[in-house]
Amino acid sequence: MSSHIKRMKCSLSSGLSQKRSPHSNRNRFIQRILGIGLTMIFASVGYGLNEIPGFHYVGPLACAMFLAVLYRQLWGYPEALRSGVEFSAKKLLRGAIVLYGLKLNMDVVIHHGMGLLLRDVGTVVFSILFTMWLAKRFKADASLSLLLGIGTGVCGAAAIAAVSPLLKSKDEDTAIGVGLIALVGTVFAILFTVLRPWLPLTDMQYGIWSGISLHEIAHVALAAEPAGQDALAIGLLAKLGRVFLLIPLSFMFMYWMKRTGKIHSDAKMEFPWFLIGFVITSLIGSYVLGKYIVVPSSLMNGLSHITTFMLTMAMVGMGLNVSFKTLREKAVLPLLVLSITSVILAGLTFLTV
Template sequence: MTDSHKSFASRNWLAGIGFTFIIALVSFGLSKLPVLNHVGQLACAIIIAIIFRQIWGYPEKLREGIQFSSKKLLRLAIILFGLKLNMDIVFHQGLGLLVKDVGTIVFSIVLTMFLAKLLKADTSLSLLLGIGTGVCGAAAIAAVSPILKAKDEDTAIGAGIIALVGTIFAVTYTIIRPLIPLTDIQYGIWSGISLHEIAHVALAGTPAGSDALAIALLAKLGRVFLLVPLSFILIYWMKHKRKTEADSDTKIEFPWFLIGFIIMSLFGSYILNRVIIVPASVMDGISFFTSFILTMAMIGLGLNINLKDLRTKALRPLLAMLITSLFLSIITYFIV
């Protein structure tokens, strides 16, 4: 490759990253508007990417930069997401909730896959939605996709569905809260063990007060923590599955970014504000950066979605996930 070709390729690579950056910026702005502020920048970004793909097609010249966002930045976002998990709090205060969290994850995956089989829904997408429902939404889907060898299209569709459905459930929780006979603490636990993403738990828990929000986030953090053992179970399952099927390609790439996730969790739990004092403004900035690059990654994934395929492929997994989410909310309501 000549120097001019290398320079051209580098410009296209940077332009591809810049492309996802600009759409993420637009999505962030849109997520501040009424109504859309409940949907969130992640869902806005995926919708914009899907619309762009249907009208103008995939920007092939920018492919390398877009794929950098959808793969490398995605893994970086998952690593930084570990800072949101305070393992000390989970171990010391949330062990009782952890049992409920395990139940939530097992129930969500098993029921979603059972319904997917009944509905003859796409297995790969249904499994991603079951994991996203049980653990922590789009972040969980992004984390397990490389392990499950899921298509980028399935990852993006799953993340978009989780973001939208989870928002609807969270808003519904806030509406019915005054009508249900739960204390604020019970309501917080219910939100934490049943809603899809941390953002959804925060949205539903905030109106009930600081104590309810704290217990809701604690319950949710337990589910985030369980992403690690679940990932290793999935690695074992995939290896066994491939050996059973006599697949010639039995190698499962180890998700090294999960090690980064664990390291950042330990760092955030036992080093930050104990050994190293970090201002709250800095932590807020890191949190925003994490959300922003995750949004850039989802744009790259969203560009792989073809709506013609979406209509036939996603409706049944969506139905399975909706039914699971509804049963999860009802059952956990009576448990708390």
């Protein structure tokens, strides 16, 4: 009898939960949409700030992320919208990385930039190893320093965003790393531009130097453009080689995480399908579009803007996880490490141009 009553109670509670589930599912859906909308608003404001003289040196991504960090300090984390914010920080991030592959022309890198690619390998290896060595000497946060080393060596914020899921990095570390890379990279790009007239380099040499030493594609464009179109072209080609190296580097980190036990043996590591997507879109952009399928330049430009906007929304989601207290505790020494590494990298690459 009692068991019969228990079954009736379980059946009743199950029926009630099923009746409530559509309402709760609708609420969760609304919260997710509002959370995504919040990151979209911050991203749009970041783009607006980017139009103001001076802010365009920083870029919309960093502007939006800094606004998100400021919001977190003043009003706290928007807990009710967490699912939407996390969707932007994780799902949109992976989508942006996939679309980012369309910007990489493998054909140009492989067939016309092999000499530059060897220099790019040196930049990536030096940046990561020296950053980690310096971080150990200064007792800086190892996880954040590794992200900074990867961002310095490869392609700034995009590289940090791509490898952070593989390294199981905290959203906070990812956001801080992106912010520091944007800050230091912008400062260096401006310094390159200021110093260019007094440097004993030809325009082509200056373009190569910019491409193999500066952090972001935007930073290379900012520094190389004043030296002329040829310098800009060779600088971007050198930079594309470093972007290309993101592919093997990411799979090396996957192997390293498993090999060193950073991922528990009984835990499954999520396969980074977005990197496969990155490779596929790179191949499509390099060997299909423009050769077998004619795509209007306006459409490609539109996709490029969508990619950057999605990445900006993802950085907003990560920026909302940053607290100034943690920033003060964790970011000072990594910023010092990043600055020293960037100075020495610029010096060494200058001597080899």
